[in-house]
Amino acid sequence: MPEIMGAGGALLDYDGDGDLDVYLIQGTMLDKSKKTAESRFPPPPDWKPGNRLFRNELVPGGPLRFTDVTDQAGVGFIGYGMGAATGDYDNDGDPDLFVTNFGPDVLFRNNGNGSFTDVTREAGVDDPRWSASAAFVDYDRDGDLDLFVTNYLDFTVRGNKECHDSAGERDYCTPAAYRPVPDRLFRNEGKGKFVDVTVAAGIGKAYGPGLGVTCSDFNGDGWIDIYVANDGAANLLWLNQGNGTFEESALLSGAAYSADGIARAGMGVTAADFDSDGDEDILVTNLAREGSTLYRNDGRGSFYDATMELGLHHLSFPFTGFGVEWLDYDNDGKVDLFAANGGVTIVESLRGTPYPFQQRNQLFRNEGSGKFRETTAEGGTAMELLEVSRGAAFGDIDNDGDVDILVTNNNGPVRLLRNERGSRGHWLQVRPEGVRSNRDGIGARISVLLEGQAALLRRAHTDGSYLTAQDLRVHFGLGNRASIDGVRVEWPDGFKETWDKVQVDRVVKLRQGTGRAEK
Numbered sequence: 001m002p003e004i005m006g007a008g009g010a011l012l013d014y015d016g017d018g019d020l021d022v023y024l025i026q027g028t029m030l031d032k033s034k035k036t037a038e039s040r041f042p043p044p045p046d047w048k049p050g051n052r053l054f055r056n057e058l059v060p061g062g063p064l065r066f067t068d069v070t071d072q073a074g075v076g077f078i079g080y081g082m083g084a085a086t087g088d089y090d091n092d093g094d095p096d097l098f099v100t101n102f103g104p105d106v107l108f109r110n111n112g113n114g115s116f117t118d119v120t121r122e123a124g125v126d127d128p129r130w131s132a133s134a135a136f137v138d139y140d141r142d143g144d145l146d147l148f149v150t151n152y153l154d155f156t157v158r159g160n161k162e163c164h165d166s167a168g169e170r171d172y173c174t175p176a177a178y179r180p181v182p183d184r185l186f187r188n189e190g191k192g193k194f195v196d197v198t199v200a201a202g203i204g205k206a207y208g209p210g211l212g213v214t215c216s217d218f219n220g221d222g223w224i225d226i227y228v229a230n231d232g233a234a235n236l237l238w239l240n241q242g243n244g245t246f247e248e249s250a251l252l253s254g255a256a257y258s259a260d261g262i263a264r265a266g267m268g269v270t271a272a273d274f275d276s277d278g279d280e281d282i283l284v285t286n287l288a289r290e291g292s293t294l295y296r297n298d299g300r301g302s303f304y305d306a307t308m309e310l311g312l313h314h315l316s317f318p319f320t321g322f323g324v325e326w327l328d329y330d331n332d333g334k335v336d337l338f339a340a341n342g343g344v345t346i347v348e349s350l351r352g353t354p355y356p357f358q359q360r361n362q363l364f365r366n367e368g369s370g371k372f373r374e375t376t377a378e379g380g381t382a383m384e385l386l387e388v389s390r391g392a393a394f395g396d397i398d399n400d401g402d403v404d405i406l407v408t409n410n411n412g413p414v415r416l417l418r419n420e421r422g423s424r425g426h427w428l429q430v431r432p433e434g435v436r437s438n439r440d441g442i443g444a445r446i447s448v449l450l451e452g453q454a455a456l457l458r459r460a461h462t463d464g465s466y467l468t469a470q471d472l473r474v475h476f477g478l479g480n481r482a483s484i485d486g487v488r489v490e491w492p493d494g495f496k497e498t499w500d501k502v503q504v505d506r507v508v509k510l511r512q513g514t515g516r517a518e519k
Helices: none
Strands: 011-012 021-024 052-056 066-068 081-088 096-101 101-109 116-119 129-139 146-151 186-191 193-196 210-217 226-230 236-240 247-248 269-272 283-284 293-297 303-305 321-327 335-341 362-366 372-374 389-395 404-409 416-417 426-433 445-450 451-459 475-481 486-490 496-497 506-511 517-519
Touching: 011 081, 011 389, 096 129, 146 210, 210 269, 210 303, 226 269, 269 321, 269 426, 269 451, 335 389, 426 445, 426 486, 445 475, 451 475, 475 506
Parallel strands: 081 129, 129 210, 321 389, 426 506
Antiparallel strands: 011 021, 021 052, 052 066, 081 096, 096 101, 101 116, 129 146, 146 186, 186 193, 210 226, 226 236, 236 247, 269 283, 283 293, 293 303, 321 335, 335 362, 362 372, 389 404, 404 416, 426 475, 445 451, 445 486, 486 496, 496 517
16 A cells, blocks of 8 residues: 555755755665565666755746755655655754654754754654654644654555455555554654653544644634544544643534545645635545545634535546645635645556556636636646646745645656746745744744735645645735735734735745734
């Protein structure tokens, strides 16, 4: 099963030069006695083993160019890679990197000089199990980032089971063939140390085959909650009790199952305020013939399945979705949706081909009328590629004011989808900098204030999607608005402040304590 599930990557400004660099996760041979050249699909001759870090050599107005700096940076970990999470866990001003694997995970501390150090053992965040997505989150509001790690199944190479499809052909097993293993929560104790608080926080009380995770204050009580997409089991919503513990409330909140009461094959997950009502809604990608599930939030942490009424069910029904994110790709002020797709079992139309799992990705435009429209065909030829896509990471990689997409493919090349449409509208990107809150401002709720219109709400985060880390900068499309009334930030520690004089069409850094404080 590990062969078909990965892998992901990260967009991060590791060297602090103002542009996004790219970190890519790779696999290796599951049979350690064999060489890569002996695999069924050998890589090309110039392929380099291990994860790779590419430095963005961006020159404003010039072509995109990247340099492989893996060796200098010391992040060329060789293992069976799955995903990545980013966050400044030591509050020293540069992003650190956590890598999940089928096997022991790795934490790389950014040294601030272009290199990283493997601090997994001394930090206490090692996990030998099969981990998937991870998220840095300040769940206890103490000003530093904690770490949540989803774990998948108890699969071992020695215990591999032989499964077949309905036609009797050998195929990958479903997750039901193995037992799930619990997720883990690590509390940041400071001075580079974490403590496993999975049991103490109540996270160990329920678990499933975890694949995707996103963190937000879903019930509006000021504390960050954690939502986990499980593959073939009820999804989990961990509501933060504000005292270091969580209560699992997905079933009572309406976010555990789809409308028909059936557990879906949850993979990727994303949360955002797509309907501009001041709370974050959740979308989970699922297996083909299930369709994605959009859980609409009532603002108090109660959800209902709105997939059918918003026109997304039949559009996503034929596809197996993985990486996913709400993004305003056309800068009109409404968040749209992108899903990276690829099969995990044989696609019938491709039966008999060497690798019968390819599907196309999808782009959906928020029409603002309570409906979404698929605009994949309008996205250019890159959107029509048939590949086995998994991770999708989102960020403005060329600093031109719109959101680009990095797509990782299983048994195939990475794709960088450069957005050429969003720059037609006005925009703003906010880079929060916490002081009492965590340095990255992860978890901050940021609102752009507009005269005569509901504020645009976004959240500072790097989590979500599937096995990937996103651009920390918070992006707002503004359409034809050349000015705004201000920006309000509600920091993770509850402090609120507003900046009145903020110009658009630029990246602005907002440091905690420099705005006008609100009661």
